[in-house]
């Protein structure tokens with residue numbers, strides 16, 4: 001199973017991940033990500049990897 005997780009020691013709330021993977025990530029009122037569902041279905045794996053690669057803080061993990 002592929003899943004996403006946020007490394008809270010790194011995340012600084014750019015919110016980019018929520019724009020790139022809105023199916024799985026929302027934003028709280030401070031702009032920090034809310035993982036709505038960590039499990040990534042096969043058709044979203046590419047988008048999840050792109051979101052992780054785009055995170056300026058390298059805080060979004062896909063495994």
Ligand code: SF4
Nearest residue numbers: 011012014015017055
């Ligand atoms: S893009 Fe990275 S730093 Fe920005 S909110 Fe998402 S996980 Fe945090």
